[in-house]
């Protein structure tokens with residue numbers, strides 16, 4: 213396909229997955245509105261329909277809980293094709309519409325800023341309405357998911373990298389006793405070898421049941437969930453998002469002091485995510501140790517405006533090892549699996565965040581190399597959920613919203 217045909221195909225995916233105000237990640241596998249997927253979708257729509265971009269974010273925030281938490285899934289309409297649905301989450305009365313009880317990486321403020329900057333006139337009203345909601349959401353993270361400036365997650369789904377090796381030690385410490393029978397739906401849509409295992413799923417569901425048993429109470433979940441892992445992706449994403457929100461505060465004439473203080477706190481916290489090898493890595497808070505993992509999240513340091521010669525060296529190694537970097541786990545590590553989800557495959561969305569960070573920090577050649585290889589991957593293999601980093605084979609769901617958005621907004 214030539215460039216124009218790829219543009220048209222990417223736009224068609226966004227339109228096809230549009231359910232009128234919100235966009236599905238892909239129909240069948242993910243039949244609801246997901247939090248960070250929608251922020252990427254909005255940035256994709258902004259390339260050709262700015263009003264629709266704002267509508268995506270506005271609809272997303274229609275699901276915000278009064279405590280500021282923005283759920284990771286909004287169940288706008290029942291759909292038996294996905295498990296676990298609202299009956300499993302048991303969050304009735306917590307938010308304005310049926311939803312999950314955990315959040316997801318807060319990329320929304322960053323894309324809201326980029327959409328606003330693209331056309332400040334079109335953005336003034338929606339941005340003014342979203343600003344306090346974004347602040348409330350970030351404040352929720354800073355209060356309930358903050359361990360000394362490192363942002364932690366209480367469920368692998370909260371971090372968006374469901375089966376990353378960063379979570380292995382915390383997952384292994386859980387005995388999912390009493391989880392009961394349930395039927396997965398994901399493996400009816402895609403090959404099970406590309407998805408998390410049954411051991412993973414037992415623990416995912418057990419953790420949902422446990423938080424539900426705690427009444428989704430913020431303090432109880434933050435203190436008592438046995439799964440508490442500080443996450444480089446979450447920390448770098450919130451750090452970046454706070455900076456972007458501060459820039460929006462300036463544009464809107466709002467106060468930025470609290471946002472600047474959060475930025476300083478997270479900048480100091482992110483340093484603690486460096487493991488003894490100097491790599492930004494998950495930290496199991498209950499066990500008190502790093503994972504030893506070089507994941508694609510490790511390369512988000514530049515996105516958070518922290519430089520690292522060592523990570524640049526790791527990036528050059530990834531370029532040498534893979535035709536289609538950045539692998540979600542380092543090639544050659546014991547965990548690496550080229551097809552299994554967040555344990556090896558390349559994800560376009562993470563590549564875009566890494567690329568934006570590299571460009572910001574002056575690593576122009578690496579940013580361009582990553583963009584060009586990501587563009588080739590999509591041109592050769594379509595708009596898949598994720599890809600084998602060695603062969604480029606598409607994996608997971610097809611016709612994927614955020615991959616199409618990344619093509620339109622960055623790779624092309």
Ligand code: 9WN
Nearest residue numbers: 237242246248249369372373374398
């Ligand atoms: C659970 C929708 C979501 C992404 C996540 C990705 C995957 C869900 C799942 O799909 O997670 O939230 O059921 O596997 O890991 O990052 O937001 O695309």
